[in-house]
Amino acid sequence: MTPPGPSAHPYMANSAPELRQELLDAIGVDDAEALFVQIPQDHRLREPLDLPPALRSEAALSRHLRSLLSRNIDCEQNLSFLGGGVWQHHVPAICDEIAQRTEFVTSEWGTPASDHGRNQAWFEFASQLGELLDLDFVGLPVYSWGCAAGHAIRMASRMTGRREVLVPADLDRERLAVIRTYCEPPEMPSHIAIVEVATDPQTGRVDVADLEARLSERTAAVYLETPGSLGVIETEVERIAALARAAGAETILGVDPLSLGVLAPPGQVGADIAVGPTQPLGVHMNAGGGVGGFIATRDEERYARQYPTLQVSIAPTAKAGEHGFTMALFEQSSYGRREEGNDWTGNSVYLWAIVNAVYMAAMGPQGFVELGELILQRSHYAAARIAEVPGVSVRWGGFFKELVVDFNATGKTVAEINRALLGRGIFGGGDLSVGHPHLGQCALYCVTEVHTQEDIDRLVEALAEVTR
Amino acid sequence: MTRLPDYHAARWDEPVVLEMGRPGRRAVAIETAEPDVVAEVGAGADLVPAAVRRERPPALPELSEFEVQRHYLHLSQMTLGMMGVNLFGTCTMKYNPRLNEHVAARPWLAELHPGQPEETLQGVLQIIHDFDLMLRELSGMARFVFQPGGGADAAYTHACVTRAYHAARGELEQRDEIITTIQAHPCNAATAAAAGFKVVTLPIEEDGFASVEALEAAVSDRTAALMINNPDDMGIYNPHIRRWTDIVHEAGGLAFYDNANFNGVMTRLRARELGFDACMYMLHKTFGVPKGGGGPAVGAYGCSEELVEFLPRPLVHRDGVRYTIEHDAPRSIGRVREYWGNVPQVVKAYSWTRAMGAEGLRDAADLSVIALNYMDQRLRQIRGVTRSNPDNDAPRLEMCRYSIEQVTRDTGVTVLDVQNRMVDFGVDAFWLSHEPWVLPEPFTPEPGELWSKEDIDLWIDVLEHIIDEAYENPEIVKTAPHNQALRQVDGSRVDQPDQWATTWRAHKRKAAQAAASA
Numbered sequence: 007m008t009p010p011g012p013s014a015h016p017y018m019a020n021s022a023p024e025l026r027q028e029l030l031d032a033i034g035v036d037d038a039e040a041l042f043v044q045i046p047q048d049h050r051l052r053e054p055l056d057l058p059p060a061l062r063s064e065a066a067l068s069r070h071l072r073s074l075l076s077r078n079i080d081c082e083q084n085l086s087f088l089g090g091g092v093w094q095h096h097v098p099a100i101c102d103e104i105a106q107r108t109e110f111v112t113s114e115w116g117t118p119a120s121d122h123g124r125n126q127a128w129f130e131f132a133s134q135l136g137e138l139l140d141l142d143f144v145g146l147p148v149y150s151w152g153c154a155a156g157h158a159i160r161m162a163s164r165m166t167g168r169r170e171v172l173v174p175a176d177l178d179r180e181r182l183a184v185i186r187t188y189c190e191p192p193e194m195p196s197h198i199a200i201v202e203v204a205t206d207p208q209t210g211r212v213d214v215a216d217l218e219a220r221l222s223e224r225t226a227a228v229y230l231e232t233p234g235s236l237g238v239i240e241t242e243v244e245r246i247a248a249l250a251r252a253a254g255a256e257t258i259l260g261v262d263p264l265s266l267g268v269l270a271p272p273g274q275v276g277a278d279i280a281v282g283p284t285q286p287l288g289v290h291m292n293a294g295g296g297v298g299g300f301i302a303t304r305d306e307e308r309y310a311r312q313y314p315t316l317q318v319s320i321a322p323t324a325k326a327g328e329h330g331f332t333m334a335l336f337e338q339s340s341y342g343r344r345e346e347g348n349d350w351t352g353n354s355v356y357l358w359a360i361v362n363a364v365y366m367a368a369m370g371p372q373g374f375v376e377l378g379e380l381i382l383q384r385s386h387y388a389a390a391r392i393a394e395v396p397g398v399s400v401r402w403g404g405f406f407k408e409l410v411v412d413f414n415a416t417g418k419t420v421a422e423i424n425r426a427l428l429g430r431g432i433f434g435g436g437d438l439s440v441g442h443p444h445l446g447q448c449a450l451y452c453v454t455e456v457h458t459q460e461d462i463d464r465l466v467e468a469l470a471e472v473t474r
Numbered sequence: 475m476t477r478l479p480d481y482h483a484a485r486w487d488e489p490v491v492l493e494m495g496r497p498g499r500r501a502v503a504i505e506t507a508e509p510d511v512v513a514e515v516g517a518g519a520d521l522v523p524a525a526v527r528r529e530r531p532p533a534l535p536e537l538s539e540f541e542v543q544r545h546y547l548h549l550s551q552m553t554l555g556m557m558g559v560n561l562f563g564t565c566t567m568k569y570n571p572r573l574n575e576h577v578a579a580r581p582w583l584a585e586l587h588p589g590q591p592e593e594t595l596q597g598v599l600q601i602i603h604d605f606d607l608m609l610r611e612l613s614g615m616a617r618f619v620f621q622p623g624g625g626a627d628a629a630y631t632h633a634c635v636t637r638a639y640h641a642a643r644g645e646l647e648q649r650d651e652i653i654t655t656i657q658a659h660p661c662n663a664a665t666a667a668a669a670g671f672k673v674v675t676l677p678i679e680e681d682g683f684a685s686v687e688a689l690e691a692a693v694s695d696r697t698a699a700l701m702i703n704n705p706d707d708m709g710i711y712n713p714h715i716r717r718w719t720d721i722v723h724e725a726g727g728l729a730f731y732d733n734a735n736f737n738g739v740m741t742r743l744r745a746r747e748l749g750f751d752a753c754m755y756m757l758h759k760t761f762g763v764p765k766g767g768g769g770p771a772v773g774a775y776g777c778s779e780e781l782v783e784f785l786p787r788p789l790v791h792r793d794g795v796r797y798t799i800e801h802d803a804p805r806s807i808g809r810v811r812e813y814w815g816n817v818p819q820v821v822k823a824y825s826w827t828r829a830m831g832a833e834g835l836r837d838a839a840d841l842s843v844i845a846l847n848y849m850d851q852r853l854r855q856i857r858g859v860t861r862s863n864p865d866n867d868a869p870r871l872e873m874c875r876y877s878i879e880q881v882t883r884d885t886g887v888t889v890l891d892v893q894n895r896m897v898d899f900g901v902d903a904f905w906l907s908h909e910p911w912v913l914p915e916p917f918t919p920e921p922g923e924l925w926s927k928e929d930i931d932l933w934i935d936v937l938e939h940i941i942d943e944a945y946e947n948p949e950i951v952k953t954a955p956h957n958q959a960l961r962q963v964d965g966s967r968v969d970q971p972d973q974w975a976t977t978w979r980a981h982k983r984k985a986a987q988a989a990a991s992a
Contacts, residue, residue: 015830015834015837017568017569017571017762017826017829017830017834017838017923017924018569018834018837018838018841018923018924019924019925019926019927019929020841020844020845020923020925020926020927021837021841021923025926025927026840026841026844028927029844029845029848029927030844032848032851033844033847033848033851035847038840038843038844040869041843041844041847041869041871042742042843042869042871043868043869044705044710044711044713044868044869044871045711045713045739045742045743046713048716049713049715049716049743049747049748050742050743051741051742051743051744051747054832055611055612055741055832055835056611056832057608057611057612057827057831057832057835058604058608058828058831059831060828060829060830060831060832060833060834061828061829061831062829062831062834064571064573064829067573067825067828067829068573068577070828071573071577071821071825072577074597074598074600074601075577075580075582075583075597075598075601075821076582076597077596077597077600078582078583078586078594078595078596078597078598079590079594080581080582080583080584080585080586080594081581081585081586081587081590082581082585083581084594086587086590088587088589088590090589091812091813092587092588092589092812092813094585094587098501098502098539100501100539100542100543100546102579103543104543104546104547104550105579106575106579107546107547107550108555108556108557109550109551109553109554109555109556109557110550110553110555110766110767111555111570111575111764111766112555112556112557112570112764112765113553113554113555113556113765113766113767114555114556114560114562114565114567114765114767114768114902115562115565115768115903115905116553116554116555116767116902116903117893117894117897117903118960118963118965119894119897119903119954119955119958119959119960119962119963120554120897120902120903120958121553121554121555121767121903122552122553122958122959122960123488123548123549123550123551123552123553123959124549124550124553124555124767126488126490126549126552127546127549128767129490129976129977129978130490130491130492130978132976132977133490133491133492133977133978133979134491134492134534134535135977136976136977136978136979136980137492137532137533137534137977137979138532138534140532141977142976142977142979142980142983143976143977143980144976144977145976146768149623149624149627149769149811150623150811150812151812152809152811152812153623153810153811160668180809180812180813181812183808183809184808184809184810184811184812186808187634187807187808187809187810190637190669190670191637191638191641191646193637193641193646193647194637194646194669194670195650195670196670197670232526239522239523239526240526241523241525241526243526266528266532267528267531267532268518268519268522268527268528269522269526269527269528270526270527270528270529271528271532274529275526290584290585291584291585291586291587291588292583292584292586292816292817292818293583293586293587293588293595293598293813293814293817293818294587294588294812294813294814294815294817295770295813295814295815295816295817295818295819295820296584297811297812297813298770305975305976305977305980307971310971310974316768317976318976319965319968319973319974319975319976320490320975320978320981321963321964321965321967321968322963322964323960323961323962323963323964324953324961324962324964325960325961328960328961330960330961330963331963332963332965332968333965333968334965334968334969334974334976335968335969335974336969337969340626340660340661340663340664340665341660341908341909342909343909344660344663344664344673344675344909345663345664345666345667345673345675346667347660347664349664349668350626350629350630350661350664350665350668351626352624352625352626352627352661353623353624353625353626353756353758353765353768353769353771354623354624354768354769354771355623355766355769355770356766356767356768356769357764357766357767357768357769357770358766358769358770360546360767363491363546364542364546366534367491367501367534367535367537367542367545367546368501368502368537368539368542369501369502369534370495370499370500370501370502370534370535370536370537371531371532371533371534371536372500372531372536373500373501373502373504374531374532374534375528375531376504377504378518379507379517379518379519379521380504380505380506380507380518381518382515382518382521382522383507383511383512383515383517383518383521384507384511386514386515386521387507387510387511387514387515390514390515391514404523424591425591428591428593428594433587433589433590433591433594436589455504455505458508459507459508459510459511
């Protein structure tokens, strides 16, 4: 191995040779090697590492990163209608500013005293989300919506002692794959069987009769989403929750938090556990690296004791009238009880939770209402215009921001259409033909507040050309 | 002793955001739909079926844009967040280069959708691919995946890969045990259990690690895997680790190396060469990516050629000059999380590793161990401070655990009191120990390669001063903090159902109930 580099590295304060030597002298060893005596010689790497040469200069490193990342084409350059788990929304500039605040970016674990402001921001994430959901117990976020759903299903299984979950047959394939992992393979003793409930082909909503037929004394939970994975708003959640309750099962409802200015919140439609994505709340798509998930319930002990997450509680301080924020129910986590804890927790997406808090505070009550209405208007406008294209139809009405566009009658595949759209600077909707083959050649188009009428008209024109 | 800082935290007495604002204020103005759009579809509210319309808007605060910005700036200012000296052990506090934050925030990364066509993602796919190659070189593994959202999620990934590996051999029902040790991070035991395995936990013995004999007694035809870290949080390296991986293999199990404590040994050893089948690096620790207070993070999971088929997808491949995405594979475990992981963090780790190079990584490992041993000499001279595993004289690696049990016995001041007092000097809270506390009144410093000798001296001076205070004026320590954003938080009742409140609405309700019954 080569000796230390010729000059100090900008990231390492003691890397200048004389400063390193000062520390070695203080310890009383000539060489750092003397400090590694614990590692047997035959455990050690023999040949030098073959890594690319160091780019110590920030200018050189910046140039290198630019040369790579400028090869991407992003959703500000192209017009994008991709959604299905990650969605393009406007991110307010104050969200970006707070997301870059170094104290938040570089904070670690800490204590109620050392990182009070961050803990309060976490509490405000949970508190504001609780208002949106109309639920009063909210955990700190988990890795993603799929992970939140997986944990919630396991919570329900522990609570009921049952090992079956009903899920919509049209559930998003990424999310389903995560849920399947969390439900464990059939060989495992705590395996939870996933039972699919049919979609009503006329409406795109869950077939309630089929759901009722599949509910049994084995059912731990009904997992339902509104809007569903294919965009359609469920209109009978309350009835489904009542059926589930009558069968002794929990109802887990997945929701898009951006729909909750206009759609009835989980707490008002009978959901026992609410889950969903946090990315829409002010986090960029980040190539999928913006995802996060939440878990929320009524503040009842039987639910609270099952949370796998960490959660912050408001608490008094030594000064009358002052409050601080500290971890509650820590002992039931994997940090507290190792394998006896509820599932596991660890690093999650806590920086995004702060950004989510900023977003919710910025939107306020009226912002959520108006944003929901605007998304509805623009997405329904898109549906109306797309349906005017010969051979193209929209599968179902009654959606929120995503719609299933049916290309079967065009004689072209979604893959062909999307390739042609790409040539026109457009990312077409996600291809459903792979994960949902029963739909044939359909695509999931996402239309949000970022899409103007002009954008939608441009899409429609392009679709008319490429399907001709 | 150097002069201690006359520090005081910002104290804004900031209300909870739900107490703030006035009706009618707005921080965000929403566009109105274009006239043609309205003409086509009408009012937005009418597009929701009446039965599921929200009746009352959510009770969120109503603030101007500046008020929202100022509130969260105030909260950031009341967050020490490594702005002091942070030697938080087990977490490897490093410099997180600002260049990487700025680069990752730009649309070329921030505004990418994972469903975009491959040809529009070539830059980011190349970075993922090339970073995988670097980690292979450091570990000897055949392939890395970045989907796990943290170290614990990587441990979970291993438990899932273990399921798939034994299922493919028809042995999953028989192999239902995962072995770990009491000093391994709790996530190893917890994720093994969450994946459906029984957990066998080996105790530590006199020399600081579990014995070969204990492992031999624990393995059987029920063994699915071993999950272990090395060195441990005491800075002790298990010299028998190659024998361990052999024993596990002979029993038919897989060996997983939780490389959480990689910083001190990086460039000196490779997981694969020690016989491990898989390993995990935390990019938010060892590879210069910020912690974010607990993510977004990446547990980069790497494995041998034999296990690649079981890895979660997607994986990125190089095909000549093009980079492609493999979305599924027949024996893959599927997904542990949606998409390809926290991609911006992978880009930051790539950038950090490029800035370091092989020499820089060796320097960092050396400096982190040198700094720990410098600290060790000074810490052991402080009254009442003892080092874990006193029978083992060897220099410790990147971190070490100490106890102030003697101080507590003499003065009643606990390690939690000291932790609260240190932040009065602008020093970030230190890490104590994972559960269970094998050592009483523990703390675990890890200086890493970032902090200057002056920073380290300051940290030790503050600790020394507080221990003097413990003997001379224990009340000032027990009632700390005094110079912080708030006074000592009383968390003694937050595990009681009538007291915990994870939301403002729960707090208001419970406070009202308490007032009514008082």
